[in-house]
Amino acid sequence: MSVIKIFEGRERHIQQKGDDCLPLSCNNDSLAGVVSQRACxxxxxxxxxxxxxxxxxxxxxxxxxxxxxxxxxxxxxxxxxxxxxxxxxxxxxxxxxxxxxxxxxxxxxxxxxxxxxxxxxxxxxxxxxxxxxxxxxxxxxxxxxxxxxxxxxxxxxxxxxxxxxxxxxxxxxxxLIGTCDYTPKSYYSVNLLGEYNVAGDVWHVRPLFEEMGIDVVATLTGDSRVADIQRAHTAKLNLVQCSGSMTYLAKKMEEKYGIPYRRISFFGLQDMASALRTTAEFFDSQDLKEKAEQIILRETARVMPQIECHRARVSGKKAAIYMGGAAKAVSLVRAFQELGMDVVIIGTQTGDRDDYQKIAYIVKDGTLIIDDANPLELKELLLKQSADLLVAGVKERFLAYKLGIAFCDFNHDRTINFEGFQGMVNFAREVDVTINSPVWQLRVKRQSPINSRSDLTMNTGVEDAIQEPCQG
Amino acid sequence: MPSKNLARVNPCSMCMPMGCVLVFRGIESCMTLFHGSQGCSTYMRLYLAHHFREPVDIASSALSEKGAVYGGAANLKQGLRNVILGYRPKAIGIATTCLAETIGDDVPQIVREFQAEEPLARDVTFIPVSTPSYAASHEVGYRVALKNLVQTMVRKSKPSGRINILVGSIISPEDVRYLKKLLDGWGFGYILLPDISETFDAPLNEHLPRIPAGGTPLDDIRDLASSKATVTIGGVVQEPGAGDFLEKEFEIPHRPLPLPIGLDLCDRLAASLEELTGDPMPEYYERERGRLLDTMVDAHKVVAEARTAVFGDTEMVLGITRLMTELGMRPQIIATGAANRAFAEAALQMVPASRIITGADFSEIAEEIMARDIELMVGPFTGRQTAKKTKIPLLRVGHPNHDRFGASHQLLLGYEGSMHLVECLANALIESKEKGYA
CATH class of the missing domain: 3.40.50.1980 (Nitrogenase molybdenum iron protein domain)
Structure with a gap:
C-alpha cells in the first residue's frame, strides 16, 4: 500500500518504517515531469x-x-x-x-x-x-x-x-593524486574525504586531529589546494565523511596506494567523538586514544550547557530531513536524538539500497522514508506527519515556510558552521531559533470586528508559551 | 564595443530558458517544463528561489542517455502527463534546452501527437518555445517565449477596445503591481502580460495551492488580437516580438516604449497612454510626478558628477542611465551581458563619452572600473565580487539578487519607482563618503 498517491510509478519510492514491504526503490532515473529535486x-x-x-x-x-x-x-x-x-x-x-x-x-x-x-x-x-x-x-x-x-x-x-x-x-x-612527493609531518597521517569546508567547517575539525598529533595531509576537497591533492597518497588513512561522493575515491586509493578507509562524520557530538576514536583505534596507539578521550571530555563539557539549554526548548518536536546524500541524513538522525527530537520524515536524492537499509534501521517505527522526492510529495508528507521543522536546502526552504514550518539549511549554501563540537551548538541554536520563532504564532487571518474569520496561526494548533531564549 | 576575450569570466547574463520561466510564470495556472536533462530545471529553480524567495516548481523531461540517442519524445510525453496529473495546470510552457535542440527533437510535433493520444491533454494549452541555451541570452529567451505564447494563443474576435500592455523586460512583482495600479487608476480596459505580481510574490495563506494564484488570464491572452493597440513596456532595443506580431498579423498598432525610469521616460509612457485613451493621466500621478521632480532637485548636488558603472539587462540599464543623466551624474560604464547592437547605439546616444560594453562579463567590467575611478556600481548582485575587490559600493537593482532581501518588492518603474531610485543613489553615495571619512 502506498503512503501517498500523487504520481504513478513513485509508489515504491516512499515507505513507512514498520510496514513489511519490498525494499525501497532507489538509485534510478528520475521520473519525467514530477519536479525532482535532483540536478545532473x-x-x-x-x-x-x-x-x-x-x-x-x-x-x-x-x-x-x-x-x-x-x-x-x-x-x-x-x-x-x-x-x-x-x-x-x-x-x-x-x-x-x-x-x-x-x-x-x-x-x-x-x-x-x-x-x-x-x-x-x-x-x-x-x-x-x-x-x-x-x-x-x-x-x-x-x-x-x-x-x-x-x-x-x-x-x-x-x-x-x-x-x-x-x-x-x-x-x-x-x-592529480600521487603526482607530488611529500613526507607527512607525523607518523600518524590522514586525509579527510568528502569534507567540503562549508561555512568553514573543517577549521573546527582539523585542529582536533592536529591536537592528537595527526597530520591531515589533504582535505578532499574543502579548502584544499592542488598541491594538497597531489600528495594525498602519502597519508596512512582515509576518513570518509560524505560517503555518497567519495567512497568511490577511497576504494580506488585503497586499490592503488593501499590506503584503507573508515567512514566517519564530523556532525553531532556522538559522531564527532566517534570520528576521533575511530582514528585512534585505527592507529592502535594508546597515546592517541588517551588524547582523543581528553579532547572529547573537554569539548563535551564545554559545549554541553549550551546544547542542554537549546535541547530543553526543542525536545519532543518533529523533524523532517531531506538531503542530497545519505551520509548527512544519517548523521542528522543521531543529532536530532541528541536534541531529543523525533525524526518523522527522512529522504535523500541519491541514497542507494545500503543507505536506505541503514536509515530504516536507525529511525523509529512510523517514520516515512522517501527517495528522490518532489515538492508535491514533500508537501503532503510534511502535513501528514505534522512536522515542526524541515532540514534541507534552498529549493525546499520556501515550501516549508509557506506551510508554516520551521526550516534549517543543511546544504552547501549554508553560512553557519555545523561540524565539530562548536558546530553542534550552532546547529542546536539554529533549530531552536527557527522552531521557537514568534512568527509561527502570528495570525494568518486578521480578526475583524465586522467579519467573523478564523484565527489560525501559521503553526496550526501548537500554542506554546514563549520561553526565555538561551544565552551566549 | 563587444568583448575582446574568448572565455567568459563571471557572466553578466544567463541562458535562454531562464527568460521563458519569467514569462510562463506570469500566466494563469501555467506550469513550465524544460525539455532537457534534469539539471537545467533544478539549477534554474534554485536560482529563482534565491531571488524571489518563493517555491519555484519547474518540471523536466529528465532526458537520459537513452533519450539523447533515440530522441526524447517518450520522456517529454511522460513529463507532460505527470505535470497534468500532479499540478492540473490550464497551460504548460515547454522550453527546449541545448540538449533537446541538438538531438533535434521536433517539440511541436511531439506535442501534437501527445494531444491526439492523451485524453488528459484535451483542456490544456501547450506553448512550445525553442530556446537552445547556446543561441542567446535570457533576455532573448524572455522575448521569444512572449512572442510564441501570443502566436500560439491569440484568436481574432470582435474588437474589445482594450489596450495590450506587454511587459517586454524582466521587472519585479512590485513593478507589475505599480503598473496595474496606474492603469486601473486611469480607468481604461487593458490586458497586461505577463503578470508575475502575485505568482512570484504570493501572500502567505493557510492553503498552499499547487500552482500559485494570479497571472494573466488565458482568456485575456486569447483576446489580445481584439485590442485596439499594443504598448510594449521595455521593448525598445529588442528584436521584434509579440507586439510586432500582433501589428503584422492583426493590424493592431504597436508602440515599443522604454522602461519608465526617470522623468522623461515616465512622461513618454504617460503621453502614449493619453494619446491612446484620450483620457488625461489621473491627478494623483501628476502629484507623484511633482514629488519625483522635487526629490531630484533635493538630491542633485549630492549625486552631481558621480561616476557610475551601470550593468545588467539592456532596458533596465538604459532606463537607469537616463535617470542618471537627468540628475547630472556621469555614467562611465554602461554594460550588458548580451550581444545587442541597438543597446550600444542607444547608450552611446545617451552618454557619448562612456565606455559601452555588450557581451560583457565581470572581468571586463572590473577592468574598466579600475581604470575609470568609479564611485558607484548599479546592477544585479552578480557585481558583488567586483564591488568587494574594487571597494566600490554596489546598489543592487534588478534580477538576480540573491544576497539581499527585497528583490520582489523593489520598485524601479514610474514616478514613484524613480523617486526611490534617486533616493537610493543619493544614500549610497552619502554612505560611501561617510565610510571614507571614518
Missing part, C-alpha cells in the same frame, strides 16, 4: 571539485551552466579565491555546428595566461557529449603546453545522475 551529472562533479581553491574550473558549454553555478556554494577558503570565479567557453551556435575544440584550446591558453592557476579542470556539459569534442586530447596538449595539470571532467549532464558526477570528479582527482 555536471552538478555532482561541480560540488565535489569546486572547493579546490587554487584551481581554475572551466565549464565547456553554453553560458547557463557556468552562470547558475557561480559561487553558489559556501565552501570557504583560507587562501586563493580563484575557485569563486566562473569560467566558461560560452559556446555559441557556431561552436555547436563546427565543434568547440579550437575555442576550448584557445580559452585554456588565454585563461592560464590571465589567472596563473595551479591546475585547470575542464567540465563537459550536455552539448559537448552530443557534438563529441575530444576533451581528453585537448587537455593533454594544453597540459604539455602550459606546464600545469589540465584535467577533463566527464560530466555531460544527461549521462546519468548526480552520483555519476561524483564519480567523474573522483576520477579527475585520481589524475
Amino acid at each position: 551529472v555536471y552538478s555532482g562533479a561541480r560540488v565535489v571539485l569546486n572547493p579546490l581553491t587554487d584551481a581554475l574550473h572551466l565549464v565547456h558549454g553554453p553560458i547557463g551552466c557556468a552562470a547558475y553555478t557561480w559561487d553558489i556554494r559556501g565552501a570557504a577558503s583560507s587562501g586563493s579565491d580563484l575557485y569563486r570565479n566562473s569560467f566558461s567557453t560560452d559556446m555559441k551556435e557556431l561552436d555547436v555546428v563546427f565543434g568547440g575544440e579550437r575555442k576550448l584550446a584557445a580559452a585554456l591558453r588565454e585563461l592560464a595566461d590571465r589567472f596563473h592557476p595551479q591546475a585547470i579542470f575542464v567540465y563537459s556539459t550536455c552539448i559537448v557529449g552530443i557534438i563529441g569534442d575530444d576533451l581528453e586530447t585537448i587537455c593533454k596538449k594544453a597540459a604539455m603546453e602550459l606546464g600545469i595539470p589540465v584535467v577533463p571532467v566527464k560530466s555531460e549532464g544527461f549521462r546519468g545522475n548526480k552520483t555519476d558526477g561524483y564519480k567523474a570528479a573522483c576520477n579527475a582527482l585520481l589524475e
Whole structure:
C-alpha cells in the first residue's frame, strides 16, 4: 500500500518504517515531469571539485551552466579565491555546428595566461557529449603546453545522475593524486574525504586531529589546494565523511596506494567523538586514544550547557530531513536524538539500497522514508506527519515556510558552521531559533470586528508559551 | 564595443530558458517544463528561489542517455502527463534546452501527437518555445517565449477596445503591481502580460495551492488580437516580438516604449497612454510626478558628477542611465551581458563619452572600473565580487539578487519607482563618503 498517491510509478519510492514491504526503490532515473529535486551529472562533479581553491574550473558549454553555478556554494577558503570565479567557453551556435575544440584550446591558453592557476579542470556539459569534442586530447596538449595539470571532467549532464558526477570528479582527482612527493609531518597521517569546508567547517575539525598529533595531509576537497591533492597518497588513512561522493575515491586509493578507509562524520557530538576514536583505534596507539578521550571530555563539557539549554526548548518536536546524500541524513538522525527530537520524515536524492537499509534501521517505527522526492510529495508528507521543522536546502526552504514550518539549511549554501563540537551548538541554536520563532504564532487571518474569520496561526494548533531564549 | 576575450569570466547574463520561466510564470495556472536533462530545471529553480524567495516548481523531461540517442519524445510525453496529473495546470510552457535542440527533437510535433493520444491533454494549452541555451541570452529567451505564447494563443474576435500592455523586460512583482495600479487608476480596459505580481510574490495563506494564484488570464491572452493597440513596456532595443506580431498579423498598432525610469521616460509612457485613451493621466500621478521632480532637485548636488558603472539587462540599464543623466551624474560604464547592437547605439546616444560594453562579463567590467575611478556600481548582485575587490559600493537593482532581501518588492518603474531610485543613489553615495571619512 502506498503512503501517498500523487504520481504513478513513485509508489515504491516512499515507505513507512514498520510496514513489511519490498525494499525501497532507489538509485534510478528520475521520473519525467514530477519536479525532482535532483540536478545532473555536471552538478555532482561541480560540488565535489569546486572547493579546490587554487584551481581554475572551466565549464565547456553554453553560458547557463557556468552562470547558475557561480559561487553558489559556501565552501570557504583560507587562501586563493580563484575557485569563486566562473569560467566558461560560452559556446555559441557556431561552436555547436563546427565543434568547440579550437575555442576550448584557445580559452585554456588565454585563461592560464590571465589567472596563473595551479591546475585547470575542464567540465563537459550536455552539448559537448552530443557534438563529441575530444576533451581528453585537448587537455593533454594544453597540459604539455602550459606546464600545469589540465584535467577533463566527464560530466555531460544527461549521462546519468548526480552520483555519476561524483564519480567523474573522483576520477579527475585520481589524475592529480600521487603526482607530488611529500613526507607527512607525523607518523600518524590522514586525509579527510568528502569534507567540503562549508561555512568553514573543517577549521573546527582539523585542529582536533592536529591536537592528537595527526597530520591531515589533504582535505578532499574543502579548502584544499592542488598541491594538497597531489600528495594525498602519502597519508596512512582515509576518513570518509560524505560517503555518497567519495567512497568511490577511497576504494580506488585503497586499490592503488593501499590506503584503507573508515567512514566517519564530523556532525553531532556522538559522531564527532566517534570520528576521533575511530582514528585512534585505527592507529592502535594508546597515546592517541588517551588524547582523543581528553579532547572529547573537554569539548563535551564545554559545549554541553549550551546544547542542554537549546535541547530543553526543542525536545519532543518533529523533524523532517531531506538531503542530497545519505551520509548527512544519517548523521542528522543521531543529532536530532541528541536534541531529543523525533525524526518523522527522512529522504535523500541519491541514497542507494545500503543507505536506505541503514536509515530504516536507525529511525523509529512510523517514520516515512522517501527517495528522490518532489515538492508535491514533500508537501503532503510534511502535513501528514505534522512536522515542526524541515532540514534541507534552498529549493525546499520556501515550501516549508509557506506551510508554516520551521526550516534549517543543511546544504552547501549554508553560512553557519555545523561540524565539530562548536558546530553542534550552532546547529542546536539554529533549530531552536527557527522552531521557537514568534512568527509561527502570528495570525494568518486578521480578526475583524465586522467579519467573523478564523484565527489560525501559521503553526496550526501548537500554542506554546514563549520561553526565555538561551544565552551566549 | 563587444568583448575582446574568448572565455567568459563571471557572466553578466544567463541562458535562454531562464527568460521563458519569467514569462510562463506570469500566466494563469501555467506550469513550465524544460525539455532537457534534469539539471537545467533544478539549477534554474534554485536560482529563482534565491531571488524571489518563493517555491519555484519547474518540471523536466529528465532526458537520459537513452533519450539523447533515440530522441526524447517518450520522456517529454511522460513529463507532460505527470505535470497534468500532479499540478492540473490550464497551460504548460515547454522550453527546449541545448540538449533537446541538438538531438533535434521536433517539440511541436511531439506535442501534437501527445494531444491526439492523451485524453488528459484535451483542456490544456501547450506553448512550445525553442530556446537552445547556446543561441542567446535570457533576455532573448524572455522575448521569444512572449512572442510564441501570443502566436500560439491569440484568436481574432470582435474588437474589445482594450489596450495590450506587454511587459517586454524582466521587472519585479512590485513593478507589475505599480503598473496595474496606474492603469486601473486611469480607468481604461487593458490586458497586461505577463503578470508575475502575485505568482512570484504570493501572500502567505493557510492553503498552499499547487500552482500559485494570479497571472494573466488565458482568456485575456486569447483576446489580445481584439485590442485596439499594443504598448510594449521595455521593448525598445529588442528584436521584434509579440507586439510586432500582433501589428503584422492583426493590424493592431504597436508602440515599443522604454522602461519608465526617470522623468522623461515616465512622461513618454504617460503621453502614449493619453494619446491612446484620450483620457488625461489621473491627478494623483501628476502629484507623484511633482514629488519625483522635487526629490531630484533635493538630491542633485549630492549625486552631481558621480561616476557610475551601470550593468545588467539592456532596458533596465538604459532606463537607469537616463535617470542618471537627468540628475547630472556621469555614467562611465554602461554594460550588458548580451550581444545587442541597438543597446550600444542607444547608450552611446545617451552618454557619448562612456565606455559601452555588450557581451560583457565581470572581468571586463572590473577592468574598466579600475581604470575609470568609479564611485558607484548599479546592477544585479552578480557585481558583488567586483564591488568587494574594487571597494566600490554596489546598489543592487534588478534580477538576480540573491544576497539581499527585497528583490520582489523593489520598485524601479514610474514616478514613484524613480523617486526611490534617486533616493537610493543619493544614500549610497552619502554612505560611501561617510565610510571614507571614518
